[in-house]
Amino acid sequence: QACRETKVAVLGAGLTGIEAAKSLSEANIKDFLILEYNDEIGGRVKHTTFGKNAEGNPYTIELGANWVQGLGTPGGPQNPIWILAQRYNLTNTYSDYSSIETFSTTGATNFTELLDEFEDAYAYVEQDAGYILTEGLQDRSFRSGLSLGGWKPMHDAAKQAVEWWEFDWEYAFSPDQSSQEFAIVNYNTTFYQFSDGNNYVFDQRGFNIFIKGEASTYLTPNDSRLLLNTVVTNIAYNDSKVRIDNADGSCITADYAICTFSLGVLQNDDVSFTPPLPLWKQQGITTFDMGTYTKIFLQFPTNQVFWDTSYQFLLYADPTTRGYYPVWQSLDAEGFLPGSGILFVTVVDDQSYRVEAQSDEQTLAEVMAVLRTMYPNTTIPEPTAFYYPRWTQEPWARGSYSNWPPGTTLQMHQNLRANVGRVWFAGEHTSPEYFGFLQAAYMEGQEVGQAVARCVLGQCVPEVHYEDLRGTTQPGDYNPANGWTVSSFLTYGFD
Numbered sequence: 001q002a003c004r005e006t007k008v009a010v011l012g013a014g015l016t017g018i019e020a021a022k023s024l025s026e027a028n029i030k031d032f033l034i035l036e037y038n039d040e041i042g043g044r045v046k047h048t049t050f051g052k053n054a055e056g057n058p059y060t061i062e063l064g065a066n067w068v069q070g071l072g073t074p075g076g077p078q079n080p081i082w083i084l085a086q087r088y089n090l091t092n093t094y095s096d097y098s099s100i101e102t103f104s105t106t107g108a109t110n111f112t113e114l115l116d117e118f119e120d121a122y123a124y125v126e127q128d129a130g131y132i133l134t135e136g137l138q139d140r141s142f143r144s145g146l147s148l149g150g151w152k153p154m155h156d157a158a159k160q161a162v163e164w165w166e167f168d169w170e171y172a173f174s175p176d177q178s179s180q181e182f183a184i185v186n187y188n189t190t191f192y193q194f195s196d197g198n199n200y201v202f203d204q205r206g207f208n209i210f211i212k213g214e215a216s217t218y219l220t221p222n223d224s225r226l227l228l229n230t231v232v233t234n235i236a237y238n239d240s241k242v243r244i245d246n247a248d249g250s251c252i253t254a255d256y257a258i259c260t261f262s263l264g265v266l267q268n269d270d271v272s273f274t275p276p277l278p279l280w281k282q283q284g285i286t287t288f289d290m291g292t293y294t295k296i297f298l299q300f301p302t303n304q305v306f307w308d309t310s311y312q313f314l315l316y317a318d319p320t321t322r323g324y325y326p327v328w329q330s331l332d333a334e335g336f337l338p339g340s341g342i343l344f345v346t347v348v349d350d351q352s353y354r355v356e357a358q359s360d361e362q363t364l365a366e367v368m369a370v371l372r373t374m375y376p377n378t379t380i381p382e383p384t385a386f387y388y389p390r391w392t393q394e395p396w397a398r399g400s401y402s403n404w405p406p407g408t409t410l411q412m413h414q415n416l417r418a419n420v421g422r423v424w425f426a427g428e429h430t431s432p433e434y435f436g437f438l439q440a441a442y443m444e445g446q447e448v449g450q451a452v453a454r455c456v457l458g459q460c461v462p463e464v465h466y467e468d469l470r471g472t473t474q475p476g477d478y479n480p481a482n483g484w485t486v487s488s489f490l491t492y493g494f495d
């Protein structure tokens with residue numbers, strides 16, 4: 001069977017793929033095809049309908065990305081996602097992390113003073129990470145830094161909850177499982193460079209409207225270059241061509257491919273490569289971690305809302321299990337969806353795997369038991385709607401977003417990022433600075449589109465990779481060849 005031919009096959013229509021094809025288009029390369037597993041563009045920016053409003057119509061809730069993280073300051077650099085959020089008029093509200101009520105097994109219990117204690121230790125970790133980076137020292141775990149900074153939660157449930165809120169809730173992994181150096185880099189490049197604000201998006205058209213908007217700047221409605229419902233199964237490559245085979249038996253031949261599949265998809269062999277990827281590339285893929293972040297949504301009868309709706313966040317300290325239904329968010333709050341009766345709780349990592357493996361009924365029973373512990377003297381009704389996604393079970397995502405384990409280097413990451421001949425790789429996971437965030441996908445998409453456009457125009461510059469890894473990164477290696485574009489010590493946006 002003859003394969004459909006194109007110059008560039010863009011694999012995946014998440015933010016990275018849509019930005020990559022936009023860059024190709026801007027370089028006047030219009031001969032590309034975008035192949036996408038799902039029936040719409042947007043990837044991990046994904047919503048569903050949930051519950052009912054007063055008129056009986058469903059609400060839209062975000063299952064994946066929910067915040068614009070790090071906005072911008074006047075005169076300072078702007079987060080490109082914040083610019084797009086404004087361009088496409090996304091409905092959003094500032095998340096006020098000081099609007100938090102804390103709970104233990106005896107109900108509301110104020111332990112917010114522990115937040116300051118954690119932040120004192122965090123200041124130590126920041127400084128230590130700075131030494132590691134500027135002196136070319138060995139990276140360690142974030143836990144090691146926190147302990148040296150005097151933060152030792154041990155068996156203190158409240159401290160464990162505070163640590164989870166301050167760390168796991170962002171990285172989807174514990175401090176033990178995370179790089180000290182690169183967790184700080186990741187925080188600084190977004191929140192010190194742009195600004196320390198997070199705005200929660202609850203646009204009823206869905207957050208992915210901005211990605212569709214970006215696509216519409218170069219794709220016509222029903223553009224024949226966008227192939228939805230197309231599941232890639234194999235990527236074959238040699239010195240002159242790439243061939244893509246799909247589950248429906250169709251195939252594409254291209255001069256170049258841009259693979260934007262998530263780290264989880266690459267790690268789980270959902271897509272095979274012929275020949276198998278070289279060892280250095282496989283090492284890059286297996287070294288980094290794919291996290292899972294699960295939001296569990298409940299809607300209660302609006303006349304029986306039992307929590308204090310003046311708070312945005314509720315933090316529960318479970319006495320035995322760290323990360324057991326710890327952070328609750330109220331959407332029934334001023335500036336969000338008042339009167340909605342919607343509350344959601346987030347779990348990550350091993351707790352996510354656990355709830356993914358059990359039935360909705362089992363999870364609901366656990367969630368309700370926790371709520372009844374948090375509000376011991378209150379009658380709590382059963383919810384009228386209940387829903388959560390199972391991210392690791394989605395063959396097109398296999399988790400939520402990537403993280404760097406302890407002891408990592410920029411060179412290890414460059415092996416995850418670098419092209420293998422005519423196959424280029426990009427996604428949130430290929431950004432060494434903004435990994436996990438939408439801005440990572442945006443910038444890496446643009447970058448890879450420009451790089452492949454140069455190839456098509458006969459000026460190809462392959463990306464560097466490293467056959468031998470030596471365990472540390474020397475200061476001069478923090479350069480664009482390794483994907484490093486801004487200093488992680490910029491402080492435009494922090495007060």
Ligand SMILES: Cc1cc2nc3c(=O)[nH]c(=O)nc-3n(C[C@H](O)[C@H](O)[C@H](O)COP(=O)(O)OP(=O)(O)OC[C@H]3O[C@@H](n4cnc5c(N)ncnc54)[C@H](O)[C@@H]3O)c2cc1C
Pocket residue numbers: 011012013014015016017035036037038041042043044045063064065066067068069230231232233260261262265270271293294295391395396397399400401426427428429436437438439440441
């Ligand atoms: C639960 C959750 C919460 C998050 N919260 C935030 C947040 O608040 N703020 C923030 O900035 N970021 C957040 N993120 C991260 C953000 O969503 C990602 O960084 C970003 O969407 C990644 O874009 P991408 O294009 O790199 O990957 P993706 O969006 O995964 O795009 C890859 C595309 O490839 C397609 N694909 C995969 N396999 C195949 C195949 N075999 N064949 C064809 N197509 C395939 C997929 O369907 C997908 O559309 C969150 C993510 C999750 C999951």
